[in-house]
Amino acid sequence: MSKVVHYARTGRTGVITVEYPPVNALGIDVRTGLIRALEAGLADDGADVLVLTAAGRTFMAGADIREFGKPQQAPGLPEVVARFDASPKPVVAAIHGTALGGGLEVALACHFRVALRSAKVGLPEVKLGLLPGAGGTQRLPRLVGVRNALDMIVGGDPVPAAAALDMGILDVVEDGESALEAGLRFAERVRTEGLPARPVSRRDEKIAGTDPAVFADYRAGLAKRAAALFSPHRCVDAVEAAATLPFEEGLKRERDLFLACMDSPQRAGLIHAFFAEREAAKVPGLPAGTATRPVRQVAVIGAGTMGGGIAMCFANAGIPVRLLEVTQEALDRGLAAVRRNYEASAAKGRISAADVEARIGLIHPTLSYDDLADADLVIEAAFESMEVKKAIFATLDRVCRPGAILATNTSTLDVDEIASATGRPQDVVGMHFFSPANVMRLLENVRGRRTAEDVAATVMEVARRIGKVGVLVGVCYGFVGNRMLHQRGREAIALVEEGASPAQVDRVLTGFGFPMGQFAMLDLAGIDVGWRIREERRKAGDPDALAPNWLDRLAEQGRFGQKTGAGVYRYEAGSRKPLPDPEVESLIAAWRAEKGITPRTVSDREILERCLYVMVNEGAKILEEGIAARALDIDVVWIHGYGFPAYRGGPMFWAGQVGLPAVLEAVERYHATLGGSPWQPAALLQRLAREGGRFGDL
Missing domain, CATH: 3.40.50.720 (NAD(P)-binding Rossmann-like Domain)
Known part of the structure; x- marks a missing residue:
């Protein structure tokens, strides 16, 4: 049959078992094995109902990460799902652990679904910049309705079994410990009670007459909270196809949208972020299995x-x-x-x-x-x-x-x-x-x-x-995150001195995808915190300490940010919304005059380059010094600690997408005009740009 998928019979029930540890991912061997096991079950005259289950700690948990980035081998998951959907014998999916992504899509292609109460189901593809590509966007609405399907597919979060039962995804939830036993009991009910085994693909009751306004409202909400993201909007398009097109045409539309997501740079960034988070836990030079000390108190x-x-x-x-x-x-x-x-x-x-x-x-x-x-x-x-x-x-x-x-x-x-x-x-x-x-x-x-x-x-x-x-x-001033943030902050402060407004700098950064701009973030954290750190560095004679600046003058006036109601911005009582403050504009103008600076027009492009390329250059120096072992460590720090947009993959990955020769050209240009050690091109950046490499190649 297959090394990872087995077929056997219990009484009059054929049992298909996936056994591909650790999470029964849907790799080529599993996909091939599922089709062969289904064929065996259909050919077995002694079996009139089939149960699909999985060994180990979970049901099928989605795609095989070992195949990411590689050409897919036949049969693809859509073909596997179509085979189960077309089965002339009723198929019961028996779920424990998690049924995620493709795992849930296979279960949706079965005629019935039972699960242990501890199980969870979901379609998390959106978190990798994708959408369910094996019929999930077409079948799920037919079970739960358009609104629930949109929430699950666009949100990507798993749903507990009890909630999935209420929504209509599951037919039965049991408190036992064996999903197989639950599946066998339900198979007996199918046999004795004559439960109608109608494929989900033929159930249109929940989507019939869907008001088009549902999709318009959902898109309006996405425009506010996820305007820059690609795949959530394609998810809405796919669910809309389920409600407006015949099933087979909806599948074709889903496939086109899935391929569009595959071609999106955001998909590459999100998948890098996904793998980088996993890889960060594996520390180079720290032997696998190193003993840990007990931490109980x-x-x-x-x-x-x-x-x-x-x-x-x-x-x-x-x-x-x-x-x-x-x-x-x-x-x-x-x-x-x-x-x-x-x-x-x-x-x-x-x-x-x-x-x-x-x-x-x-x-x-x-x-x-x-x-x-x-x-x-x-x-x-x-x-x-x-x-x-x-x-x-x-x-x-x-x-x-x-x-x-x-x-x-x-x-x-x-x-x-x-x-x-x-x-x-x-x-x-x-x-x-x-x-x-x-x-x-x-x-x-x-x-x-x-x-x-x-x-x-x-x-x-x-x-x-x-x-x-x-x-x-490793150890250095600010470690990885704050060391790079220090350089971005230096440039942001200088850009305002030269003629930009704090609001313009913040708008460029949030337009790039950060949840907050540099100055709104400082107001949230407290301007006094950075001010005191800068003062300590100056007293210690640190050559890299920032010279006194207009931001320090704000702190000297007691404008510490949100906690005092005034910082770079002003804040109305009970509100965290940053509002431009004429007093700050006057203070900045006075500072420029005091320093003999004639303000100039600063372009958004210059703001973006100076704030981000200086971070990339500093990140290259951090790698040279061994403070971070890998570029992915820097990416993970910035995604999870500073709000770097995950769909861009982190600063070092993003630099590779921009092209290191282009980054180096800008760094050299700013070094020539601005000078200073922050713009001194890192030797690593120079080498990789010359050789056509990326930071992730190290």
């Missing part, structure tokens, strides 16, 4: 916005946390903020009231360092001052048990210098969370010069446990 130092958010990350994962502050007032304030955050989530239906209390119950407040003695992992989230952090780590060195991991949440400071305050530098590591820590997915783990391998492996495993995307980087 965590402590967080600092109950401010960052510390409280970090504590929530662990409580959300069921890991007890001790939260330390220096005063009862600060501790109470921090715990109150944590409770408000949880209660806000409960009010939105994301967690239950019981979840709120259970999670808060895992966070244990303390004012004493002695209470951290049994912690397996301690994360310092105090003020961004080397003096403060070294004092904290000297105390931790004294009170923490041997083998405890001592982590700093610093976003810029030298992890090796912080470690020097202890007698155990091998246990010290950076764990740079992004604000708000309980929301942002990135965890930039920083390996110091003497950080032990098992410590590095442990913090990467901890990232996975708490639902973060972990990336391991």
